[in-house]
């Protein structure tokens with residue numbers, strides 16, 4: 001396994017979010033994390049790059065334990081594990097191409113003009129070539145998200161964490177992003193961890209899936225195993241039935 | 252009882268102040284470490300210098316001009332009573348260089364640039380743009396905070412030097428118009444009596460004020476919690492903290508500097 005979560009616990013104050021979550025992600029896999037809103041999917045993946053710290057348990061990456069590293073030692077890991085946030089987090093003070101050029105300038109040692117040229121290519125990959133000079137604030141959520149994907153890919157990461165990459169996108173652009181994720185894995189050997197509610201994405205590109213429920217990985221398995229799973233809770237989540245045994249926080 | 256409540260509120264306030272002071276000290280340490288040797292983003296530095304320095308120039312110039320006028324009008328009474336026209340140039344210059352210039356311009360700068368800086372950093376923090384930077388393996392301290400600290404310190408120093416000169420011109424203008432003094436009287440009164448240390452005294456103050464406005468505004472910006480409401484509170488706290496620190500540092504520096 002390239003990435004392993006072992007018995008992770010995480011609470012915010014008295015609110016226990018993760019309660020013994022364990023799962024593993026293999027090299028070159030497209031791994032989906034699914035679960036109800038507020039269950040702790042975003043929190044889980046933020047632990048991988050040290051934006052949040054776990055309370056108990058261990059996280060291993062590429063054979064090494066990383067959860068106990070200092071902030072400084074997380075920087076090399078962040079160059080290998082890129083993250084696309086749920087809310088794009090583009091920098092307001094820069095245009096889209098400057099946003100995408102920033103990691104190129106900082107990490108690939110490119111000169112400003114060279115970085116901007118490469119940024120334009122990356123934006124074209126997510127079909128944002130007409131908006132390279134726009135400020136993030138002038139764009140829609142879905143457009144910002146695509147630009148954020150381009151910015152993360154500029155890092156040329158070996159692993160990409162996508163937090164709801166297709167939420168807020170129209171079906172055409174959503175399927176384009178799906179294809180991009182699949183191609184990254186098949187052609188460049190990139191491992192992707194995708195948090196998603198988008199059933200179409202899940203059942204078209206996932207290699208394996210983990211369903212988080214009540215702070216644990218309730219069920220993990222391949223796409224086929226999920227399609228014909230007869231567990232009532234998993235079935236209810238997939239079918240989206242409002243009645244059933246599935247308990248959601250807040251209800 | 253009211254007494255108890257007052258005491259506990261005062262205690263809470265003190266604890267709060269110490270905690271914020273501790274946080275600021277840690278941030279200052281990180282900034283210093285990033286400055287030795289200087290590692291910072293050049294485009295960010297230039298962008299900040301431009302919008303903090305250049306764009307502040309008009310309002311600083313305008314206020315400085317009238318402040319010079321105020322000094323002269325206040326001195327006017329004395330000039331008439333004591334027939335001390337020969338002291339006006341020196342008096343205005345001494346007060347402007349050492350005290351009024353650095354202090355007033357710092358307060359203006361804090362209101363315009365410091366609060367803007369806090370609001371920007373706080374918004375970036377609550378919208379996860381700071382985490383976004385960290386996720387791109389870019390340390391926010393050298394990338395965001397250090398260029399701002401350097402830009403604010405340098406800009407306030409330059410603005411103060413410029414503002415002082417404009418205040419002197421303002422003073423001279425109003426002295427000629429309102430008090431009927433000759434320009435040469437004012438000029439020689441200033442250059443014959445003013446000491447270069449008076450100028451250095453004010454310049455040191457300006458640099459220290461700039462650094463302290465930068466530290467408070469950056470600290471409250473990046474330590475914000477709780478959405479848009481938090482941003483408002485952070486700006487408020489930063490402006491108050493900057494004003495208090497300017498006055499206290501002014502007291503301290505006036506006491507120790509020659």
Ligand SMILES: Nc1ncnc2c1ncn2[C@@H]1O[C@H](COP(=O)(O)OP(=O)(O)OP(=O)(O)O)[C@@H](O)[C@H]1O
Pocket residue numbers: 012017035036037038039040041042043044086
């Ligand atoms: N920094 C934080 N401080 C306090 N609580 C937090 C913090 N981050 C997340 N939480 C809480 O942790 C829980 C899980 O949040 P998380 O963002 O991981 O949900 P999610 O599974 O990604 O949901 P969604 O599908 O809606 O994005 C939520 O109840 C949230 O309120």
Ligand SMILES: [Mg+2]
Pocket residue numbers: 041042043086163
């Ligand atoms: Mg989420």
